[in-house]
Amino acid sequence: MLSVYVDLGLGLVVSFLLLSLLVSGLNEAFVRLLSxxxxxxxxxxxxxxxxxxxxxxxxxxxxxxxxxxxxxxxxxxxxxxxxxxxxxxxxxxxxxxxxxxxxxxxxxxxxxxxxxxxxxxxxxxxxxxxxxxxxxxxxxxxxxxxxxxxxxxxxxxxxxxxxxxxxxxxxxxxxxxxxxxxxxxxxxxxxxxxxxxxxxxxxxWVVTALGLVVTLLFTMDGLEYGKTLLRDNAFRASVTAVAEAGPAAYEELKASCSGGDPVPCVTDTLSEPALVKMMGQALVSVSIPERGDPEIHWNGGLWWDRVTTPSHWPGFLLTYVALLFGAPFWWDVFRRVTGIKPKRSGSSG
Known part of the structure; x- marks a missing residue:
């Protein structure tokens, strides 16, 4: 059970870190462009x-x-x-x-x-x-x-x-x-x-404004993202249970895939993690099909529905506040969660 919450925490930290890096990059580009x-x-x-x-x-x-x-x-x-x-x-x-x-x-x-x-x-x-x-x-x-x-x-x-x-x-x-x-x-x-x-x-103040723009541009609902992470974790657990329990659990997995063939369902879910799903709801998204070149999609209708839906606003607020902490903060949290130690200069001898 502990691993579920560790996966949830790590997923949130990574998403906030990536978006914070995007905000920092936009700020640096703005500063350099205008000198x-x-x-x-x-x-x-x-x-x-x-x-x-x-x-x-x-x-x-x-x-x-x-x-x-x-x-x-x-x-x-x-x-x-x-x-x-x-x-x-x-x-x-x-x-x-x-x-x-x-x-x-x-x-x-x-x-x-x-x-x-x-x-x-x-x-x-x-x-x-x-x-x-x-x-x-x-x-x-x-x-x-x-x-x-x-x-x-x-x-x-x-x-x-x-x-x-x-x-x-x-x-x-x-x-x-x-x-x-x-x-x-x-x-x-x-x-x-x-x-x-x-x-x-x-x-x-620039970062504050850019954080709001990035949050709304990607319509990143932190609460919804956490729920998606937990749902994906539960789905992976059910797939593992099928592999261990055999045909008895196959019908249950088939039912969770709307009664269809569970193989494409499992493939789609495992190949599209929660972060990719959330980024796919941005105003402009990129998808990579099994064959062919990457495709760019305009999601104006979906984006506007999410922005104007009050139930998403608490999640937007959570993401916005998280971005205000900045990329250095989330990188430090990421190191603590994963156990990555900073590189030390000099010899130990």
Missing amino acids: IRSKFLWAYLRDTMDGSDPHGRSWLPARVRDVFTALPFVRDPRPRHSDQPAPAEPGALPEPGARAGDSVIKLLYERVREIDHAKRGRTSIANIPPARFSVAMMELAAGEDGDVDRFLAKLKAIDSPLHGHLKAIWETAQRDLDRFRQGVESWFDGEMQRLSMLYRRYVK
């Missing part, structure tokens, strides 16, 4: 180094709704891609009267663009190591004859928000260049952690 990581980074850098856009709006919206609407589609904060290496001599900050809206960003991009490659004409850089950022700041200060005070004064003159951060670090470092570089590195590392928290909050 979300890179836009997050450069929106933050524009706010920090050059301030708001010409209309007085922050490049990195604080509200998740604005991030969804503005950042991926309306405004692209990334600099234009350049295939040229960084110039030997860093550029100097412009005079206040000649300052453009992205002056400091352009200078920073000049110092880090060696690691860049184009993506629809824009930079694809999605991560700047804190050590590289601090070196870039030192290089920009070198463009002002190595005078950090003069560099900070020009940042203040062009009204760059970066001035306040670097000024505090410079005073804390007691005007020591090496300590100033380390301070800039530590500050930028902390800012990247804060940015990562905002990005995770954004991704959480």
Whole structure:
């Protein structure tokens, strides 16, 4: 009896794991297609180094709704891609009267663009190591004859928000260049952690929306799926009983197959596990016949009947909540149920 519940639990875990992986894959495809990581980074850098856009709006919206609407589609904060290496001599900050809206960003991009490659004409850089950022700041200060005070004064003159951060670090470092570089590195590392928290909050909402779409697209009723697993397990047990009991149990199996030949009935059931049956109720499904090529089926009528049937909604809710736990959670549960141990690095000797 225990094996029945183990089979049930394992079947549910595998289904939730596969659907969670699908949600994660769709999210990653969405992020890569729209270059979300890179836009997050450069929106933050524009706010920090050059301030708001010409209309007085922050490049990195604080509200998740604005991030969804503005950042991926309306405004692209990334600099234009350049295939040229960084110039030997860093550029100097412009005079206040000649300052453009992205002056400091352009200078920073000049110092880090060696690691860049184009993506629809824009930079694809999605991560700047804190050590590289601090070196870039030192290089920009070198463009002002190595005078950090003069560099900070020009940042203040062009009204760059970066001035306040670097000024505090410079005073804390007691005007020591090496300590100033380390301070800039530590500050930028902390800012990247804060940015990562905002990005995770954004991704959480994306995964929440994708989880709902996947649940409804596949009309995955978790309760119905569990019942199907138990029914298939009972059917396999009856087939085994026929094999062991002989002709006496054959008639009972024949009756369970609507009085027809039980051989095709058994073959169809055993070759179509519960997960395949559930996936076959998606809006679009694929079947593989005994002969010929795979076939694609449009199940619009069946799909709509399932979505609009209230008795399926508790099962949909169960599946949706399960997907919110994420693929790492279900992979860990799968390892615990099956006894798979994680691979350990290093030798034991």
